[in-house]
Amino acid sequence: MAKDEVKLFGYWASPFALRVEWALKIKGVEYEYIDEDLMNKSPMLLQYNPVHKKIPVLVHNGKPVAESLVIIEYIEETWKQNPIFPEDPYEKAQARFWAKFADEKCQPSIFSAFLKQGEELEKAVKEARENLKTLEMGLKGKFFGGEKIGFADVAIGWIPFWTGMTEEIIGVKLVDEENMTLLNAWFKDVLNVEILKERLPPRDKTLAHCKNFRESLLSAGASASPST
Amino acid sequence: MAKDEVKLFGYWASPFALRVEWALKIKGVEYEYIDEDLMNKSPMLLQYNPVHKKIPVLVHNGKPVAESLVIIEYIEETWKQNPIFPEDPYEKAQARFWAKFADEKCQPSIFSAFLKQGEELEKAVKEARENLKTLEMGLKGKFFGGEKIGFADVAIGWIPFWTGMTEEIIGVKLVDEENMTLLNAWFKDVLNVEILKERLPPRDKTLAHCKNFRESLLSAGASASPST
Structure with a gap:
């Protein structure tokens, strides 16, 4: 071949x-x-x-x-090696469900918090927190995939990285560490998985990029969303 | 068992x-x-x-x-019998792509045409037509699944039924029959597949329901979207 x-x-x-x-x-x-x-x-x-x-x-x-x-x-x-999905159709459905939830609910609300100001920011922060709290329900142990990473971890493992930068830029915590103990642990654990960690873009460069991107959107009064 | x-x-x-x-x-x-x-x-x-x-x-x-x-x-x-997906991973990806496109682009724009009036309606109709024209690219023959129905047909075969009612309610054609020959044929063919046809809700009852739903949304000034 x-x-x-x-x-x-x-x-x-x-x-x-x-x-x-x-x-x-x-x-x-x-x-x-x-x-x-x-x-x-x-x-x-x-x-x-x-x-x-x-x-x-x-x-x-x-x-x-x-x-x-x-x-x-x-x-x-x-490529069949190193399966990302579990074999069980029910667990597979759960993994797809949470990846979809994060894309359709968490991502837009975090992005909204990233872009809003004043009262609108408060509303966006509340919504992002509620969605992240809901996302926590999908954790099957240390990861969404259980004791090792699976489809949902791969699909949404970027959220901790970008959420951390969003929190830094807007000066508001989105992850309530006391009320989201499991999710908070996942935020740390998933970015410590070697194969994921080594492909992350440099944080400083990405943070500067996010700041510029935010400034340009705010000054244009736009609310574009990132590509999926 | x-x-x-x-x-x-x-x-x-x-x-x-x-x-x-x-x-x-x-x-x-x-x-x-x-x-x-x-x-x-x-x-x-x-x-x-x-x-x-x-x-x-x-x-x-x-x-x-x-x-x-x-x-x-x-x-x-x-349930493995009567596969809905093709076996080939590439064709499977195409089926998923078009189902997603219809859900994320066609459905909201048709729903928008269903709800808008005046200038906003014109804009929504234009967008719905563009999306339906794009959707046509996904046809692999008679159906999205080729010569028989597949995942995308099952996922989005409801569009012809609801689009027809939307056209009747708003008094505007969304499917340009001359410019969307293939899609127009699919609109007819997919609803003639016996196993799909026999589960359609009664058209008159559904049409009356859609009219009521539209009236209640318009009078509430809302823009709720249907559940997926």
């Missing part, structure tokens, strides 16, 4: 590209990483993802797959 | 419950259907879906699964 050609179009500060990289790393799949300039996207990216025109896109032997969670499922089914 | 106990908490006019029923029917799984009163949800529903408090919820031998697309994946993995 010819060697697989695997390319990943990403952006260094994108959590959605990061989670795809984590899945590839866990599987031990070799890939070429192409960092996109989001202000000037490459013709290749637009060709491979004509629908959303967004990163991440995985291109496997010339065939593109878009949407980060769809890509992770594809990676899991294509 | 003891007989499976399968319950589905739904709502007769919910497309998200409908798609789960379609998956169960395709698999030939026997189930008890519980129709919820959405204005006065049962304690069972709230117990089984404490996170979203929404239908549909599938309860299999006492264990609940929520979120309609997650439920369909669970059904596929639990």
Whole structure:
């Protein structure tokens, strides 16, 4: 069999590209990483993802797959080693449920807290805390995957990293350490998993990037959301 | 092995419950259907879906699964007969991609057209048409699944039914028959698939329900979205 050609179009500060990289790393799949300039996207990216025109896109032997969670499922089914999902369909459904919850509820509310000010910030913070408290219900032990990381950890392990920076930027804690003991422990544990930790972008550079991104959105009065 | 106990908490006019029923029917799984009163949800529903408090919820031998697309994946993995997904991981990714696209882009824009008036309606109609035109790219032949229905057809086969009613209510065509020949054919073909057709709610009753729902939202000035 010819060697697989695997390319990943990403952006260094994108959590959605990061989670795809984590899945590839866990599987031990070799890939070429192409960092996109989001202000000037490459013709290749637009060709491979004509629908959303967004990163991440995985291109496997010339065939593109878009949407980060769809890509992770594809990676899991294509390379069988080191399964990311549990075998049991019920546990698999739970993992998908929590990844979806985090994408649809936690991420928008944390992003809203990141962007709002004054009274709107208070409301956003309250909502983000409620969603994070709910997310805690999905922990099956140390991780969402139980004693080792699974699909939900890979999908949403970026949340602790970006939430920490958001808290620093807005000067408000989103994780209530007393009231979210389990989630707070997961926030630390998941970023200490070697294979995840080593692919995190440098914190200082990412923090500066987030600050600039926030300033530009605030001054434009916009409320764009990051690409998934 | 003891007989499976399968319950589905739904709502007769919910497309998200409908798609789960379609998956169960395709698999030939026997189930008890519980129709919820959405204005006065049962304690069972709230117990089984404490996170979203929404239908549909599938309860299999006492264990609940929520979120309609997650439920369909669970059904596929639990009952192996009559596969809904293709075996090839790439085709599987395509099916997931289009189901997600329809949920995240087509559904909100059609719902927006359903609710808006005046200039806002024009904008919503334009957006719905663009999204439906994009959706057409996903057709692999007669169906999204190729020559027979697959995951994306089951997941989004409700769109033709509800779009037709929306067009009738707002008095504007969303499907451009000349410019969306393939999608227009799918709109007809998918609702003629016997196993899907026989579970559709009665059109007259659903149309009256949609009209009432629209009136109540317009008079409340709200923009609630249906449960997924």
